Amino acid sequence: MTVSGPVALAEAVRDALTETGGIGATVRQIAARIDDHPARVAAVLDRLQGRGDVLRMGRGLWVLRDFEHLSERDGFVDPTEFVERFESENGVSLGRYSGPITFRSNDGLPVHRWWPYVQGYSAEFVRGVLAANGVARGSTVLDPFAGSGTTLVEARRAGAYAVGAELLAPAVLAARVKTRLELDPRRFEREAERVLAAAARRSAGPLPFLRETRRQFFPAALRDLTRLRDALPAEGNDAEDAVRLAFGRVLIPSSRLHRSPCLGYDRRARSTGPSVFERFRTAVAEMATDLAAFGGERARLGPPASVERRDAREGHWPRESVDLAVTSPPYVNGMDYVMNYKVDLAWLGYASSYADLAALRRTEVACDNLPRTETAAYLRTTELPDPWLDELLPRLKENVRRKGTYRRDDMHGIVHRYFADLLPVLDGVRRALKPGGRLVVVVGDSLLAGTYVPGDLILARLAASRGFSIVSVEVARSRRSGQRRTFELRESVVTLERPRSAT
Ligand SMILES: C[S@@+](CC[C@H](N)C(=O)[O-])C[C@H]1O[C@@H](n2cnc3c(N)ncnc32)[C@H](O)[C@@H]1O
Structure with a gap:
C-alpha cells in the first residue's frame, strides 16, 4: 500500500x-x-x-x-539538570581532568602500540593516576576490565604487582604479551621465523566460520592468513603467545575491514600494500625492537602480572589485597565488543561458531545486541539499583514505544541490566581494596532513543550505595553522540574510595 x-x-x-x-x-x-x-x-x-x-x-x-534541540522537548532531562542534582544530592561538584585520555596517544608508544585498542585509555593517564596514588614497588594494582592491558603495563613499570580480569580472549592475549616484558627479543624473532617457514610450506587451510569472510578479505590474503594461522603454536608460552599476537595484528590490515571505532567494511577497498607475510614480519620486528628497548627497565619491573580470562562480576580477588584499582568498563550501550572483535576471536581460534560468540556476549557487561532472553529479568521499571533509574527507564521505554519501530522494545531492560552488571564488580573491587584504597574509573554518558543517561554519575551513585565514598568526578573530554551528532556527551574520571572505617 x-x-x-x-x-x-x-x-x-x-x-x-x-x-x-x-x-x-x-x-x-x-x-x-x-x-x-x-x-x-x-x-x-x-x-x-x-x-x-x-x-x-x-x-x-x-x-x-x-x-x-532535544532540550526543547517535553520530558527531556538534559545533562546540566543531572549535574545539578548530583551536586546537591551527592555533595560533589564536577571538576576537570586535563591531559590525554584516549588510546590514540598510545599508538606511537612502545609496547602499547602492539594492539591498538580504540576502546582503551592513554598510558599517560594511567601513569598520572599511579603517581598521584603513590603506587611503587610492593603495591598491587587491579584492573577488572583490563582490555588490552594499559593499566597492567604501566603498573608493572611502576614496580607494582598488576592484576587484571578480561573476558575478550584476544584482549587477554594482548594484555598478557604486553606485560611479559622479560621476553628475549631474539627468541621471539626465532619463533616467528620458524612459524613463517612452516606457513610457507603449507597450503591454504579452511576459512573460519564467519559468513562474510570471503567478501571481507582479499583472496591472496585469505590464502596466506590460513597458512600462517595453521602454523601458529598453541597458546601458553611467552614467545608463542607473542607470535600469536603478531598474527592477530595483521588480520584487519589484510582485509577490507577497519575499526572506526566499530568494525566497518569498505566494499570498494582494493588489495594494495604488503602481503600478509610481510605485514607479519613488520609486526614482529616492531615488537622485537620495543622489547630490546625495554632491556634497561627490566630490573625495575614489578612481579609478573596476573591476567585472567574471567568475568569481572565474579569479584574473586582476595580481600584487602589491592592498593589501587584503575579501570574503564564498557559504556551504557557503547560498544558490542564481541561483534567488534569477532574476526580476531574467530581467526585466533577463541570462537568456533556464532553460538560461541553469543555465549561470550551473554557474559560481557550488557550491550544492545543481547538476546531478549537476557533482558527478560530486567524489564521492570521500578525498584531499580538507583532511584534515578526509576525515573529514567520509564521515560526510555516510552520514547521507544513512540518511535514504534525502534530496533528493540526492551532497551530499558538493557540499561537496567547494564547497571545491575556493574554492582557485583563494584562489590568485588571494594572488598579487594585495602581500607583507604581507591578505584579510579573512566566512563561516559549516553543518549539512547532520545533519553539522556548520565552513566558516569549513576556509576558514582551506585558505588556510594555500595560503601564507597565519591572523591571526585572530573570531566576529561567531550564526545559526540552517534545518535545525534550535535548532542555533546562527555567522558569522566570517577574517583572512589573505600573508607578506612568500612568493613
Ligand atoms: C573500555 S574497555 C577497557 C580498555 C582498557 N582500559 C585498555 O586500555 O585497553 C572495557 C573492557 O571490558 C571488557 N568486559 C566487558 N564485560 C566484562 C566482564 N563481565 N568481565 C570482564 N571484562 C569485561 C570488554 O571486553 C572490554 O575489553
Whole structure:
C-alpha cells in the first residue's frame, strides 16, 4: 500500500516525524509507519530538507526542525539538570581532568602500540593516576576490565604487582604479551621465523566460520592468513603467545575491514600494500625492537602480572589485597565488543561458531545486541539499583514505544541490566581494596532513543550505595553522540574510595 499523492505523502511523513518527535526516525522507520516505499519517503524527505522543514541527524535519523534541540522537548532531562542534582544530592561538584585520555596517544608508544585498542585509555593517564596514588614497588594494582592491558603495563613499570580480569580472549592475549616484558627479543624473532617457514610450506587451510569472510578479505590474503594461522603454536608460552599476537595484528590490515571505532567494511577497498607475510614480519620486528628497548627497565619491573580470562562480576580477588584499582568498563550501550572483535576471536581460534560468540556476549557487561532472553529479568521499571533509574527507564521505554519501530522494545531492560552488571564488580573491587584504597574509573554518558543517561554519575551513585565514598568526578573530554551528532556527551574520571572505617 502507498499513501496517494505527493501532498498527502508529505503530510504523512510530517505526521510520522511529529509522532517520533525529538527522537527522530530513519527512512525505513517512517516508511514502515506510514506503510509506503522507502524510496518515496526518502524523496519527500529530500524535498522537505530543501525547504528547511526537516533535519538529518546522526545514523540516518530525521527530525522535524521544531525538534532540533532535544532540550526543547517535553520530558527531556538534559545533562546540566543531572549535574545539578548530583551536586546537591551527592555533595560533589564536577571538576576537570586535563591531559590525554584516549588510546590514540598510545599508538606511537612502545609496547602499547602492539594492539591498538580504540576502546582503551592513554598510558599517560594511567601513569598520572599511579603517581598521584603513590603506587611503587610492593603495591598491587587491579584492573577488572583490563582490555588490552594499559593499566597492567604501566603498573608493572611502576614496580607494582598488576592484576587484571578480561573476558575478550584476544584482549587477554594482548594484555598478557604486553606485560611479559622479560621476553628475549631474539627468541621471539626465532619463533616467528620458524612459524613463517612452516606457513610457507603449507597450503591454504579452511576459512573460519564467519559468513562474510570471503567478501571481507582479499583472496591472496585469505590464502596466506590460513597458512600462517595453521602454523601458529598453541597458546601458553611467552614467545608463542607473542607470535600469536603478531598474527592477530595483521588480520584487519589484510582485509577490507577497519575499526572506526566499530568494525566497518569498505566494499570498494582494493588489495594494495604488503602481503600478509610481510605485514607479519613488520609486526614482529616492531615488537622485537620495543622489547630490546625495554632491556634497561627490566630490573625495575614489578612481579609478573596476573591476567585472567574471567568475568569481572565474579569479584574473586582476595580481600584487602589491592592498593589501587584503575579501570574503564564498557559504556551504557557503547560498544558490542564481541561483534567488534569477532574476526580476531574467530581467526585466533577463541570462537568456533556464532553460538560461541553469543555465549561470550551473554557474559560481557550488557550491550544492545543481547538476546531478549537476557533482558527478560530486567524489564521492570521500578525498584531499580538507583532511584534515578526509576525515573529514567520509564521515560526510555516510552520514547521507544513512540518511535514504534525502534530496533528493540526492551532497551530499558538493557540499561537496567547494564547497571545491575556493574554492582557485583563494584562489590568485588571494594572488598579487594585495602581500607583507604581507591578505584579510579573512566566512563561516559549516553543518549539512547532520545533519553539522556548520565552513566558516569549513576556509576558514582551506585558505588556510594555500595560503601564507597565519591572523591571526585572530573570531566576529561567531550564526545559526540552517534545518535545525534550535535548532542555533546562527555567522558569522566570517577574517583572512589573505600573508607578506612568500612568493613
Ligand atoms: C573500555 S574497555 C577497557 C580498555 C582498557 N582500559 C585498555 O586500555 O585497553 C572495557 C573492557 O571490558 C571488557 N568486559 C566487558 N564485560 C566484562 C566482564 N563481565 N568481565 C570482564 N571484562 C569485561 C570488554 O571486553 C572490554 O575489553
